[in-house]
Amino acid sequence: xxxSLASQRAANYRKNGAEWYGNFTYTPIAGLGPEVGIHRxxxxxxxxxxxxxxxxxTRSAGPHFGRQSAGAGRAKLYPWDFADIYYATSLDGxxxxxxxPSVQRGPKGSxxxxxxxxxxxxxxxxxxxxxxxxxxxxxxxxxGRSESVGMAIADKPAGPWxxxxxxxxTPMENGDWFGNDDSYNSGTFVGVTHDPSLYFYxxxxxxxxxxxxxxxAVSGVNPxxxxxxxxxxxxxxxxxxxxxxxxxxxxxxxxxxxETMLWHYNGGIAALLNRDGPEQDTIQWAADxxxxxxxxxxxxxxxxxxxxxxxxxEAHPLAGIQWGxxxxxxxxxxxxxxxxxxxxxxxSNRVGSxxxxxx
Ligand code: AAL
Numbered sequence: 137x138x139x140s141l142a143s144q145r146a147a148n149y150r151k152n153g154a155e156w157y158g159n160f161t162y163t164p165i166a167g168l169g170p171e172v173g174i175h176r177x178x179x180x181x182x183x184x185x186x187x188x189x190x191x192x193x194t195r196s197a198g199p200h201f202g203r204q205s206a207g208a209g210r211a212k213l214y215p216w217d218f219a220d221i222y223y224a225t226s227l228d229g230x231x232x233x234x235x236x237p238s239v240q241r242g243p244k245g246s247x248x249x250x251x252x253x254x255x256x257x258x259x260x261x262x263x264x265x266x267x268x269x270x271x272x273x274x275x276x277x278x279x280g281r282s283e284s285v286g287m288a289i290a291d292k293p294a295g296p297w298x299x300x301x302x303x304x305x306t307p308m309e310n311g312d313w314f315g316n317d318d319s320y321n322s323g324t325f326v327g328v329t330h331d332p333s334l335y336f337y338x339x340x341x342x343x344x345x346x347x348x349x350x351x352x353a354v355s356g357v358n359p360x361x362x363x364x365x366x367x368x369x370x371x372x373x374x375x376x377x378x379x380x381x382x383x384x385x386x387x388x389x390x391x392x393x394x395e396t397m398l399w400h401y402n403g404g405i406a407a408l409l410n411r412d413g414p415e416q417d418t419i420q421w422a423a424d425x426x427x428x429x430x431x432x433x434x435x436x437x438x439x440x441x442x443x444x445x446x447x448x449x450e451a452h453p454l455a456g457i458q459w460g461x462x463x464x465x466x467x468x469x470x471x472x473x474x475x476x477x478x479x480x481x482x483x484s485n486r487v488g489s490x491x492x493x494x495x
Contacts, residue, residue: 149432149433152430152431152432153431153453155452155453155454155481156419156421156431156432156453156454157432157433157434157481158432158434158454158479158480158481159434159435159436159479159480160434160435160436160437160438160477160478160479160480161477161478161480162438162462162475162476162477162478163230163475163476163477163478164475164476165226165229165230165231165232165461165474165475165476166230166231166232167224167226167231167232167233167234168191168193168224168232168234168461168473168474169473169474169475170464170471170473171471171473172471173197173198173471174195174196174197174471175194175195175196175197175200175215175216175219175471175472175473176193176194176195176222176463176472176473176474177193177194177215177216177440177463177465177472177473177474178193178194178216178253178254178255178331178395178440178442178463179191179192179193179440179441179442179460179461179462179463179474180192180193180255180256180257180266180442181256181257181258181333181442181443181444181445181460182229182442182443182444182445182459182460182461183257183259183264183293183445184444184445184446185259185292185293187227188225188226188227188293189225189226189227189228189229189444190223190224190225190257190293190294191223191224191225191226191232191442191461191474192221192222192223192238192255192256192257192266193221193222193223193224193255193442193461193463193474194215194216194219194220194221194253194254194255195219195220195221195222195237196212196215196216196217196218196219196220196251196253198212199212200212200213200214200215200217201213202214215465215471215472216251216253216254216269217250217251217271218241218250218251219241219251219252219253220237220239220240220241220252221237221238221239221240221252221253221255221266221268222234222235222236222237222238223235223236223237223238223293223294223295225294229444229459229476230476232474235294238255238266238288238290238295238297239252239255239266239268239286239288239297239299240252242299244273245272245273245274246272246273246301247270247272247284247286247302247303248268248270248271248272248286248299248303249271249272249273249274250270250271250272250273251269251270251271252268252269252270252286253268253269253270254268254269254330254331254332254395254440255267255268255269256268256331256332256333256334256396256442257293257334258334258335258336258341258377259293259445260336260341260377262291263289263290263291263377264289264290264291264292264293265287265288265289265334265377265378266287266288266289266290266297267285267286267287267304267332267333267334267343268285268286268287268288268332269283269285269286269329269330269331269332270283270284270285270286270303271283272284283307283328283329283330284303284304284305284306284307284329285303285304285305285306285329285332285343285345286299286300286303286304287299287300287304287377287378287379288300289377289378300378304343304378304379304380304381305329305332305343305345305372305379305381305383306329307328307329307347308329308347308370308383308387328346328347328348329345329346329347329370330345330346330347330348330395331344331345331346331394331395331396332344332345332396333345333396333397333398334377335398335400335405336377337400337405337425338425339375340373340374340375341373341374341375341376341377341381342371342372342373342405342425343371343372343373343374343381344369344370344371344396344398344407345369345370345371345372345396346367346368346369346370346393346394346395346396347367347368347369347370347387347388348366348367348368366412366413367392367393367394367412367413368388368389368390368391368392368393368413369388369389369390369393369396369407369409370383370384370387370388370389371383371384371387371389371425371426372384384426386426389422389426389427389428390407390409390413390415390420390428391413391414391415392409392412392413392414392415392416392418393407393408393409393410393411393412393413393415393416394410394411394412394439395410395439395440395441397410397438397441397442397443397457397460398456399443399445399449399455399456399457400449400450400456401421401449401450401453401455401456402421402450402453403423404421404422404423404424404425405421405422405425406419406420406421406422406431406453406456407419407420407421407422407428408434408437408438408441408457410437410438410439410441411437411439415430417433417434417435417437418430418431418432418433418434419431419432419434419453419454421453431453438460438462438477439462439463439464439465440462440463440465441457441460441461441462441477442460442461442462443456443457443458443459443460444458444459444460446458452481454479454481457479458478458479459476459477459478459479460476460477461474461475461476461477462474462475462476462477463475
């Protein structure tokens with residue numbers, strides 16, 4: 137039988153199962169929506185503790201002046217520059233109350249003096265572990281590899297948070313994607329460790345993060361980009377939540393994806409790779425946490441999303457991203473804000489709890 141190439145590919149996608157496919161919808165939320173003068177963005181995973189939802193996010197006040205103003209010393213470049221991490225609570229995931237700061241910038245000269253942003257929080261054995269993106273004030277924004285991952289620990293989701301004095305992860309240097317002989321991406325691939333996201337998996341702590349080529353991070357020149365910034369993900373593991381973390385020798389473990397969003401499924405780790413790279417806007421799954429395979433194409437994906445960690449992730453391939461918060465990233469003079477996303481598995485078999493019944 138003669139089959140078109142497209143039909144052959146479709147047959148392969150079917151093997152992954154229709155239950156991996158779904159549609160994203162978006163709902164405005166109260167309390168963390170648009171507000172003149174304040175940026176809110178990059179929300180963490182959403183936690184439910186004692187019937188209250190918690191979310192942590194980047195918050196900065198005042199306008200920013202863009203990358204081109206980097207030479208002007210301490211000018212605020214981005215909405216996440218000179219930011220702190222705040223938290224909010226909600227009874228229903230729609231109406232939120234901002235409660236105040238969770239983790240603030242460190243003192244002059246510290247690794248997190250310039251900004252603390254883009255947090256994620258893991259609840260593990262009665263403690264809360266926050267990982268967050270940092271920028272030191274030791275170098276200019278684009279030099280010195282000064283963006284690393286910090287950690288803070290709390291006994292309660294409302295804090296108080298005890299910050300570590302040192303970063304728990306710094307960027308991996310001199311990694312090659314396909315090796316020096318391949319012009320696709322020779323040289324250093326990890327200029328940053330952004331979007332840290334922490335999971336307990338197979339008896340260890342897995343710290344996933346977004347990285348990019350040095351060319352992209354330092355000069356903005358990217359010889360081979362497909363779409364958007366040249367970003368992809370790495371992972372580092374540790375047997376203790378506080379580290380030390382060791383980068384996987386397989387990094388980068390994805391070739392695409394901007395902000396990290398991952399969840400447990402079927403003994404492996406599933407991931408939504410959004411907006412950048414040749415495999416942008418796909419859902420992938422790795423049986424071992426590092427060997428990611430493409431399971432489904434999705435569109436209209438959330439930016440900077442943080443999913444509700446329900447504890448029911450094994451019920452369905454998409455139960456780990458059933459809903460959450462994400463940001464509306466409005467550049468220039470607009471103010472970033474948060475909104476809710478829901479993932480409606482309309483094309484799925486709808487097994488598992490919390491999913492709509494078949495029509
Ligand atoms: C986000 C994330 C990181 C970037 C910036 C703030 O969406 O990828 O956190 O540095 O944008």
